[in-house]
Amino acid sequence: MQEYDYIVVGGGSAGGIIAARLAEDPHVSVALLEEGPRDWYPWIHIPGMLYKTATGGLLRRLEYSQSEESRSAASTTVQGQVLGGGSSVNGMVHVRGVPEDYDGWEAQGATDWGFQKVLPFFIRAEGNDTYRNVMHGTHGPLKVSSPRTVHPLTRAWVQACQENGMPFNPDFNSGQQLGCGFYQTTTFRGRRSSVAQAYVHPAITHHGLTVLTACRVEKILFEGRRATQVSVVQDGKPQKLRARREIIISAGALNSPRLLMVSGIGPADHLRQAGIDIVADAPNVGQNLQDHMDVYLIYRLGSTRSYDRYKSAHMKAVAGAEYALFQNGPAASNIIEGGAFWWARKDDSRPTIQYCFLPGTGVESGVTPLEDADGCTLNICLTQPDSRGSLQLNPSNPHGQAVITPNFLSHEQDMARMIEGIRVGMEVMSQPSISQHLARLHQPEKAFTNDSEIASYVSRYAQGALHPVGTCRMGSDSEAVVDPFLRVVGVEGLRVADASVMPNLPSGNTNAACVMIGERAADFIKNPSQRIDS
Incomplete structure (x- = not known):
């Protein structure tokens, strides 16, 4: 069995950053698991080829389940399925939202996630070609450019x-x-600056990061209440990978809750109906689904x-x-x-x-x-919808596509x-x-x-803007799925760090916020002695 200190599930905007930052420590080994291929397709890197990345084969299409409350005919959504995730296929618009968004997270129990606490991580990531002031960074890996x-x-x-x-x-x-x-965009000298290009590839070259693509994660395995292994299928071959320290799930707001539930973390009654052995009863896994x-x-x-x-x-x-x-x-x-x-x-x-x-x-x-x-x-x-949806397993096929009910409008x-x-x-x-x-x-x-x-x-x-969030909400209350350190409540050795942990949508495109979450999650893991309320 292959062993690593850290295993990161999902090579998108948050997961790619977490893996790259953890790999900076020469004393640890890190594996990044991505279900899609490497980002070698040339049109990924040319901004004007957006019409191909936004509609092409690097996207996984998911069906919506309609509800009586919904007033939208939207029937499907897509997720980026390639190294770099959404940052490799999106419109490259770089928008953080407004301070009130993050202060609102803190007011809902996400202790120390107010704007002044998250701003340093936006700045840490950013290599801006235009602005150099207290709101912007110029030396970060992710390049941000004016048109x-x-x-x-x-x-x-x-x-x-x-x-x-x-x-x-x-x-x-x-x-x-x-x-x-x-709009400023995540581009540099006329090329897309994805998380794969800005973080992952340099970490492979300089820090020995292991990246496994075409690697589908089936479930997280536990020893007691501690997450210790990841069951995967790579190139059609099932295998297990062991994490000596932690497993971090960064599979997105539509896949991270599904992966938690098939691994035994979710609403107990629902898991029983799906035939899943319960590791931790977490009623709000899959709830609070939001999208622009x-x-x-x-x-x-x-x-x-x-x-x-x-x-x-x-x-x-x-x-x-x-x-x-x-x-x-x-x-x-x-x-x-x-x-x-x-x-x-x-x-x-x-x-x-x-x-x-x-x-x-x-x-x-x-x-x-x-x-x-x-x-x-x-x-x-x-940008600030009041409608809320949910995500559940399909009881007749729990390891297949989840039942996604967005309740739009x-x-x-x-x-x-x-x-x-x-x-x-x-x-x-x-x-x-x-x-x-x-x-x-x-x-x-x-x-x-x-x-x-x-x-x-x-x-x-009207359709979802491909910005789903909220299905593994972080907070300090008993109903939160993860705590403010992004640790999954009720188990050990497992975190979730991606758009699913956001209590509410930021005001605008979500990629910048996911980048910030990736930077902050890596900082939590690398500096475990820090206090969230200090």
Whole structure:
């Protein structure tokens, strides 16, 4: 049996960082287990190939279970299944959220996870090419860059936001999120800066990190109440790996709770129904599921050209040549160049709608394609939904896909905020700076005349934003799944460190928060004598 001091399950944004940081100690051995392949596919590393990573074979598709409470027709979701996880396939938008997000975690029992306590770990990870101040780091492994290429349509849209009353915001990660501007991205000199590239590969080369890809973890094995082994199947061969010190699960908000439950940690009655031997009764494993909701508007352009012009073979060759020679041009853009944060309700304590403008079409799933013209896309995202879902094992096949019930838009305020988000988004698109470039709406086919029409559109087209969190909530109370050190309550030698431990969603894309969790989890493990309340 192969033995390691630490075994990290899941090579995504949190797990890759934990494994790499632990491997910095020459006196310990670390294994990182990833179900997907290595990140050798060339399109991963070219930002403009987002349309392939967002829809291609590096994603695992999961079915949703619909509930009577849900008002969304969304039926599936996807997870990155490749070394680097979501950081290897996502839109590269680098958004932390706002201080109130993390102060809210602390208020819910996540002791010492307030913003001032997590900020040093955001900074530790960040290698920013633009900002150097108390909110940003410049020497971290994860490279964060201002846009290398900005399409004229994106600039026009940001100006339209200002015409509609939004202030210009030069830095969405300054602690003040309100307004419009240009997103910073996890890119460096025109290439994606994934966790695999920034952390894992250097740790393999310089620190002897062991990485096992195509390695599916079946369950965690216990000796008494201590986690000691991991049962895996690699290249079709079952085997067991032993952890001398700890096992860290970083398999994501849809897989970490499933793995806990098949290993015997979860709601006791539910585990009995599924035929699982109980190690620890943990009623809230799989509960508190949250995801941002987003919906899109597609516009047909007039004579203005968008990135859609590069869909032809000839223009792809032109873009490829510019990228090869100068690491610039459309291939260096993540397509999601401009954005904004705004209130859905004026009495909201923080912005609750996020806008992403794309000077092109085809990245979003479910869009009726534009075959004969160029277009642009406006994505409207609800950042603080009140709806909550859950995840359970399938009793008839507990080791298969879990039963995921997101309950999207089940809370009436979520629909009300989405309606307002679309209304404001269409107001922006009617402003002179951007409207002069538009021919007409493409999806929907015509403007809405009332809130009922908007609600019907949202119900049909809104989907999860691929930011699931919350299913292994951390806290100091008896109902928490993990404590503030991320140790699984009721057992020993086991932690969970990924988006599943977040009590609530951050206000915006979740990758930056997962990176922070990875950095902090590694710090907890490497410095076990620290006190959480000091």
